[in-house]
Amino acid sequence: DAGVIQSPRHEVTEMxxxxxxxxxxISGHDYLFWYRQTMMxxxxxxxxxxxxxxxxxxxxxxxxxSAKMPxxxxxxxxxxPSEPRDSAVYFCASSLGRLSNQPQHFGDxxxxxxx
Amino acid sequence: xxxxxxxxxxxCAEGRAANLPCNHSTISGNEYVYWYRQIHSQGPQxxxxxxxxxxxxxxxxxxxxxxxKSSTLILPHATLRDTAxxxxxxxxxxxxxxxxxxxxxxxxxFP
Numbered sequence: 516d517a518g519v520i521q522s523p524r525h526e527v528t529e530m531x532x533x534x535x536x537x538x539x540x541i542s543g544h545d546y547l548f549w550y551r552q553t554m555m556x557x558x559x560x561x562x563x564x565x566x567x568x569x570x571x572x573x574x575x576x577x578x579x580x581s582a583k584m585p586x587x588x589x590x591x592x593x594x595x596p597s598e599p600r601d602s603a604v605y606f607c608a609s610s611l612g613r614l615s616n617q618p619q620h621f622g623d624x625x626x627x628x629x630x
Numbered sequence: 631x632x633x634x635x636x637x638x639x640x641x642c643a644e645g646r647a648a649n650l651p652c653n654h655s656t657i658s659g660n661e662y663v664y665w666y667r668q669i670h671s672q673g674p675q676x677x678x679x680x681x682x683x684x685x686x687x688x689x690x691x692x693x694x695x696x697x698x699k700s701s702t703l704i705l706p707h708a709t710l711r712d713t714a715x716x717x718x719x720x721x722x723x724x725x726x727x728x729x730x731x732x733x734x735x736x737x738x739x740f741p
Binding site: 619 | 723
């Protein structure tokens with residue numbers, strides 16, 4: 516079965532450029548999560564969606580970050596303009612259902628480097 | 631804030647059982663214990679979870695003490711591919727968001 520699919524796997528771009536990260540959740544899952552991982556802060560939840568609707572974006576660091584989920588099979592995380600401190604690995608995860616009896620399944624991440 | 635305490639690192643010989651402890655002394659009755667692992671350059675991988683009873687699946691066993699204040703993840707026959715960072719997480723039953731990852735235990739399996 517296909518897991519969570521993220522693209523690109525690696526992204527290197529210059530400061531000030533727009534960056535778009537993509538995620539395809541597991542089919543049938545109704546929750547989607549975006550995380551960021553850095554050496555300093557570990558894994559942090561940025562935002563999550565339920566049935567394509569953003570539920571909690573309190574982890575989004577600032578207005579330069581935005582996330583959308585236009586349909587059940589696709590989500591984007593956009594950074595505009597990008598800064599060197601945004602360099603990190605960004606993970607997308609999905610899960611089924613409201614109860615925490617359902618585990619979150621993670622993609623392999625996008626490694627982002629802002630020069 | 632992470633509500634669990636784990637050793638920073640552990641070693642295990644290939645083929646032997648790896649026993650990874652986790653302390654969650656402030657756990658409440660409506661919180662699960664979850665275990666994930668992260669192999670280098672990959673996303674976190676779900677291993678197992680439990681509420682009160684011990685659990686076993688194809689990957690591992692989870693032993694939860696009777697007072698629920700600590701637990702142990704057991705990999706019965708560790709292989710080199712089990713080298714990873716292992717995270718123990720407590721998570722409310724009626725809450726699907728905010729998996730709060732601590733620093734985890736770095737398990738090194740050696741030949």
